[in-house]
Amino acid sequence: MTRPITGRVGPGLRRTAGAPAPRRETAAEPGTVRIAVDLLGGDHAPAVVVDGALRACRADPALHLLLVGPAEDADAVLDALTPGDRCRVRTRSASVPPTRRAQTAGPTESGVRSAVLAVAEREADAAVSAGSTGATVTSAALGLGRWPGVRRPALAAVLPTAAGRVVLLDVGATVDPDAQTLAAHARLGSAYAHAVHGVAAPRVGLLTIGSERGKGDRLRRAVPALLAGADLPGGGRYAGLIEGVDVVRGGAADVAVTDGFTGNVLLKGLETAYALVGPPGAEGDRLPRAAVLLGVAGTVVVCHGAATGEDLAAGIAHAADLHRRRAVPAIAELANRTSSDRRSSDEVRYEQ
Amino acid sequence: MTRPITGRVGPGLRRTAGAPAPRRETAAEPGTVRIAVDLLGGDHAPAVVVDGALRACRADPALHLLLVGPAEDADAVLDALTPGDRCRVRTRSASVPPTRRAQTAGPTESGVRSAVLAVAEREADAAVSAGSTGATVTSAALGLGRWPGVRRPALAAVLPTAAGRVVLLDVGATVDPDAQTLAAHARLGSAYAHAVHGVAAPRVGLLTIGSERGKGDRLRRAVPALLAGADLPGGGRYAGLIEGVDVVRGGAADVAVTDGFTGNVLLKGLETAYALVGPPGAEGDRLPRAAVLLGVAGTVVVCHGAATGEDLAAGIAHAADLHRRRAVPAIAELANRTSSDRRSSDEVRYEQ
Incomplete structure (x- = not known):
């Protein structure tokens, strides 16, 4: 050919296999x-x-x-x-x-x-x-x-809702998180909604099974105390407990935080439903079925x-x-700004 | 009036408040x-x-x-x-x-x-x-x-899929189950599919985040060993790992077993999606948004x-x-038949 x-x-x-990569900085067109x-x-x-x-x-x-x-x-x-x-x-x-x-x-x-x-x-x-x-x-x-301050990465997906879109994370990177990890992922989600979706003050909800205080499993009951009143990146704030319905109907939160297991099951369920019967909202067809690692x-x-x-x-x-x-450096920068007190020495600073 | x-x-x-209930057996019409x-x-x-x-x-x-x-x-x-x-x-x-x-x-x-x-x-x-x-x-x-042999009840919901319907359990009764509980709920789900849906040999899938062996969180990784080769009620058998997509597309399993937290989040998400954009399959509109306690x-x-x-x-x-x-007694009877070796003395036999 x-x-x-x-x-x-x-x-x-x-x-070829094993050959060292040339460190060329190809001059790319804008x-x-x-x-x-x-x-x-x-x-x-x-x-x-x-x-x-x-x-x-x-x-x-x-x-x-x-x-x-x-x-x-x-x-x-x-x-x-x-x-x-x-x-x-x-x-x-x-x-x-x-x-x-x-x-x-x-x-x-x-x-x-x-x-x-x-x-x-x-x-x-x-x-x-x-x-x-x-x-x-x-x-x-x-x-x-x-990134500094991030021990467990999160996969962030974006789902269409009847009222805009929602950032759902984690959808599979960290399947057995603790409460501190969910709180850290809340910060990443807030930074994503601000940097990528341009949300001025993202509302970050904790996905659980009932919106009353104290509802949820052991893991979920430990998280609100870590998020209430916290200074989330991009001017975000903790918006309280949300449910599966809010990930579809929208309006209650710009970001839905959950563990990677539940997030993955929900994401695959909803994406399949939307593929079969059509997505809610106006922009459903334009959102990719792909997630970015934060x-x-x-x-x-x-x-x-x-x-x-x-x-x-x-x-x-x-x-x-x-x-x-330049979304990933921007999110890293935002997340770092409010997590500087959590930085540990074995982590690598993000540079680009 | x-x-x-x-x-x-x-x-x-x-x-009136506190009055003892009369133990009348009202002669009810058929x-x-x-x-x-x-x-x-x-x-x-x-x-x-x-x-x-x-x-x-x-x-x-x-x-x-x-x-x-x-x-x-x-x-x-x-x-x-x-x-x-x-x-x-x-x-x-x-x-x-x-x-x-x-x-x-x-x-x-x-x-x-x-x-x-x-x-x-x-x-x-x-x-x-x-x-x-x-x-x-x-x-x-x-x-x-x-029921004998059941320590933790399960809420069983029925969802429409593109290929029939699927029994999803638990959807909220037991939010922090162990592997034995998930295996017990697999038996309840199999009995339900047989007794209520008339499925001859129900296929019971374990809901997880990837269909390869060893995928899932700590809880999920412990369950297949308890179900593989098990004699499930109503001639049921363990059909392996399934994903969120299978609860919507159908065809892979008649029953999807999960913890009450994940099941509740998924159920509320899918039900809301189906209410907004229409359910998959032919009978979606006829299924109740309600779950029975098993x-x-x-x-x-x-x-x-x-x-x-x-x-x-x-x-x-x-x-x-x-x-x-007479679904509940029938399910109890089926579930009891294969769990007699697990019966413990502090549990109550079901009679009706």
């Missing part, structure tokens, strides 16, 4: 975003990821995709591009140097580790994966470092394991949008 | 169901309960409603009945004898305790409340006794605190339907 494709790089520029896409992650990888990468490419010519995975799968994307496609696509082997390889990593986890590495090495501005959330969180925390020093977007090509494309577009808004 | 109303009883038959309705339970009580009782009355002339609450609220139902309404309505004071009054009970809890007492005293066949789930579970466990020796149906009059009417109809099918 020698069809000329805009931006296609020759095989000579492809990274608006350009370089996204590392994990071709190996997801239930239907690489087919849907290839499909998603192509869709993302065609929707946004200013994307530079770095396809991370086996050369033959990356070639499927390169070969499908036509002279009319103006985005740039490069490839990178999914393998990582043996010294960085975790004992427990399976073959499907090397994609996300390599994609995260591309961000750490400034080869990409953001990473996108539909692979194992656990592997993504671990790779991101180890490869990029965590608490690690880089932009990492996670799609569901069952993501479709359309979902992957939306996840890639979400990552590009977040990078263009 | 002396307007003649079919079935209206005179003030002389009204129970199809007749006597439902004790808690007029005090719910965010908008008594107005929506009065509305719900009237709707239920008019939809099913074979209902005999026992309205439990302040006389003036019960009178609102009695007075609104017309000569064309053929169901019978009696009233009962919400107060309970001081010896039965729990230390922690607030004024809104006396309704459900009195309604449950009416079932215990054979004055009613079932109780319906939109009050505090915690108070209902406690009242029912103390007033009616638990594990206690009587038919007790719980509506949401935010229930509407329509929801209350559906809850009353659900209770009547369950009683007519």
Whole structure:
């Protein structure tokens, strides 16, 4: 195949397994975003990821995709591009140097580790994966470092409601949190709503099973005391207990805080419902079915394991949008400003 | 007011506070169901309960409603009945004898305790409340006794899916269960699907956040070992891990087992979504937004605190339907058959 494709790089520029990454700072045009896409992650990888990468490419010519995975799968994307496609696509082997390889990593986890590495090495501005959330969180925390004051990252999703949208977190990064972690995630959610959604003083609700005081399980009963009266980032404030109904109807809170288990179950339930019968509100169709990892020093977007090509494309577009808004550094900055007293020495300051 | 109303009883038959219940076995016509309705339970009580009782009355002339609450609220139902309404309505004071009054009970809890007492005293066949789930579970466990082998009751709701319906339990009775409780609830759910939905060999899934082995939080990781290969009631079998998507799309399991916290959040989210944008599948509109308490020796149906009059009417109809099918004794019998080796001496055998 020698069809000329805009931006296609020759095989000579492809990274090989274990080769050190060149620390080049490619002079990117304004608006350009370089996204590392994990071709190996997801239930239907690489087919849907290839499909998603192509869709993302065609929707946004200013994307530079770095396809991370086996050369033959990356070639499927390169070969499908036509002279009319103006985005740039490069490839990178999914393998990582043996010294960085975790004992427990399976073959499907090397994609996300390599994609995260591309961000750490400034080869990409953001990473996108539909692979194992656990592997993504671990790779991101180890490869990029965590924000000051954040011990447990949170995955933040955005759901449409009948009255605007709601930031739901955590949706799977931290499945057995303690009360302090939920309070820390409330701060991250408040910063997200302020920095990304432009909410002046975000109302942060604690998702539970009844809005009366004292309702909920053991974990939930311990959280309000930590949040009441707290100074949340972006001028946010704790808005009290909310319920499942509020995540759909909206209006009660801009942010819904919960543990990663409950958040993931609810998110997958509601997203599936909205896909089947239509979303509530006006902008439901425009929100991506993808979540951004908050608490690690880089932009990492996670799609569901069952993501479709359309979902992957939306996840890639979400990552590009977040990078263009400089959302992750802004959220880190906001969260850091009110958590300076909680900083611990083993954590990495976020820089970009 | 002396307007003649079919079935209206005179003030002389009204129970007064603390009076012992007559142990009469009213000769009921075939199809007749006597439902004790808690007029005090719910965010908008008594107005929506009065509305719900009237709707239920008019939809099913074979209902005999026992309205439990302040006389003036019960009178609102009695007075609104017309000569064309053929169901019978009696009233009962919400107060309970001081010896039965729990230390922690607030004024809104006396309704459900009195309604449950009416079932215990054979004055009613079932109780319906939109009050505090915690108070209902406690009242029912103390007033009616638990089934053999069941330490923690479960609330079972039924949700429409794109492929039939799914029994979701627990939706709020037991918010901090251990793995053994989830396994016990799997048995109750299997018995429900068999006895009420006529499923020959129910497939019981464990709701978690990824369908691969080992996914989930600490609690979820301990459950599959307890269920794999188990003999579930009604010929049921453990169908493995399921996700939020399966509770909406259906097809993977007839029963979804989860803790009362996650189940309640998911149920309220999905029900609100279906109310806003329409339910999936063919029978979504016909399923009540009410749950039945499994594990206690009587038919007790719980509506949401935010229930509407329509929801209350559906809850009353659900209770009547369950009683007519003799569902609760059948589920107790099925569950007991496979849990005889787990029976403990302090539990009460269910009889009806």
